[in-house]
Amino acid sequence: MTAVVLPAHGRWTWDARGDGRAVRVTTHTDDGLLNLSLWRGETCVGTARLAPGDAAELIAGLTEGLSALAARPRVVGADAGRVGELEARLARLEERQAPLWRRAADAAGGWAVRKAARRAR
Structure with a gap:
């Protein structure tokens, strides 16, 4: 087993359940x-090495989750x-229904078509 030197700087986030659980984020600029x-x-029990694009996707997922928690x-x-x-x-049910802007646009478009048809008579 090879020992890997940890970067001097990292960011720790502690698990809400306690018991010493935590997540550490470290940047490996050389890689x-x-x-x-x-x-x-004091024991590392798992790791994930992420490319910048994958890290960005993770951040987007975290942001969406925080937004959902804040809104609810x-x-x-x-x-x-x-x-x-x-x-x-x-x-x-709301997903099945057209968005309000679409229904308003359809109603306005329908009104304009009806008005043009009346003028044509």
């Missing part, structure tokens, strides 16, 4: 990669599961 390592106490009110209690199910059903 052009970012390294994500999972830690449990937190429901605590026995009804939390039921509220989540209802929100998911509503989202599926």
